[in-house]
Amino acid sequence: MNHELWFTPRKNKIQINGTIIYKDLSEKIIEKLNDNLSVSEIIRWIREKSQYHFREEYGYDPQVGSLNNSAGRWNELIATTILSKIILNVNQQLENSFYVVTFQLPKSRLKNKNNHQLSSQILNLFHPSSFNKGQLLEQISQFKDQIFMPSPDYIIAVIPQKFIPSIQPLLQHQAENPDNLEIYQFLESKLKPNNIKAIISLKTSNRSDRRYQPLFEAAMLKAISYTLHQNWKYYMVSSELSSADNTIFETAIAPHGLVLGKNLKLVDGTYNFTQKEDLLKFVKEAIND
């Protein structure tokens, strides 16, 4: 293992290459997961290992922010592998003509109006023409350039097998290479609203301010889902959940629920992500509806 590749000196600072570190340690990480170590423990272990080698090499501690940035990425890489494996397994047992699929998205990015791409990356799962009159997304079409939200961490979709016969190898590849967006690229412009079953927010931890970030995402997605007569679920997944986090996620009403006088929840489930099994729960919940 060549620890020099873990760090890159930049102007005035040393960069921590979180993705490289993860790849170097991925075999051990998978082992630890199989030994049922908690995801928090594993991330703490990668964190401390990175810190140790940084200190060895440069004689001082890395910035907290650089490790925060990496920890978020490590958490996602672990979750991608676990989710992909779970869904590979689910697909092998399915007895209908659909496949379940999970994937991450490119980051949302402000797009020029004349571009065919929309600023909210999740909307680019649908073909631009589906916003046309008489098409499936007509109802939100007039506002499509005014919808902003971060790219959700994960989508769970259910798609006819005939449209994605090769999905199992793609999921297998994604489980082994959790830092790639092949599945998104494969599905871009091809989904219909009713293919989407669930959207997932993944965090290592919450703060009482940061917890409103995914709630805004949920507010927009639930409003879109309602307008399109869909039933998209929104799940919160975090390795740390305070009692207040749980209560708020379980209870919070959607803004459009207030306006319509309907008790429409923002969040359909809140899960503590400690072990592989924790993710299985909401995958089942998401598709059994």
Place this chain on the structure above:
Amino acid sequence: MNHELWFTPRKNKIQINGTIIYKDLSEKIIEKLNDNLSVSEIIRWIREKSQYHFREEYGYDPQVGSLNNSAGRWNELIATTILSKIILNVNQQLENSFYVVTFQLPKSRLKNKNNHQLSSQILNLFHPSSFNKGQLLEQISQFKDQIFMPSPDYIIAVIPQKFIPSIQPLLQHQAENPDNLEIYQFLESKLKPNNIKAIISLKTSNRSDRRYQPLFEAAMLKAISYTLHQNWKYYMVSSELSSADNTIFETAIAPHGLVLGKNLKLVDGTYNFTQKEDLLKFVKEAIND
């Protein structure tokens, strides 16, 4: 100036007493404001001064997080003083029978259902009985325990002079003691929805994730405002605004707008907070409607 009071040794760490530091430096801060130094510059100056004395005393740098926490507070203390002075001035020139008032709120906090207080602190501005049948907040009454949001940074309200004849001394006192909640305490349970004109989010800087925190607040408040047939404005104020921040704040549609098919904006104005004058703009905008 006794720098020892700036810091308090705690178990395993040294606490930075941001409020004490601010009070010690407040005269100089006011001077710098009068000299038209930018708010960012002033906060950077307090930050560096704190860091310098911390280092002198303990031989190492303080945690970034402790200075972040303080910088947010310093920004609010400065803004409270400026806003209070502006509004004192506005009130002296008013020729109707109303006073303008601005104030901060206690932090939101999960409340027990049987308590008369609600979890969203802003809702405690209204009397509990106003949620009763036939009263002003009846329309959101059934969901009042499912509404969650952080306490907004500032409220701007317009209130009949006869209800608050003593408001000018209170504003004067608030300008001089920006860390107190007397005005909120004075108004608690006494406001009507139409007293509220504007809600303000104040930040030193945004990040592309953190910018959705006030947008969630705006989404809930605008939904409440719509349901109550009010026209509460929501303003973003920040010392740093990227081009993307500006575009998103200026363009974003409210979730309930999507559902209703109406172009309802989340944000009514985005202001760069560098000097005193920047706050005057939206105070005028907020009350002239």
Place this chain on the structure above:
DNA sequence: TCGCGCCGGCGCG
């Protein structure tokens, strides 16, 4: 003691 709400430090495309 913990909950609230603060914000800069990133790595990567």
Place this chain on the structure above:
DNA sequence: TCGCGCCGGCGCG
């Protein structure tokens, strides 16, 4: 180069 979206470090009540 900057935009995205990551998250722990608080002080204070």
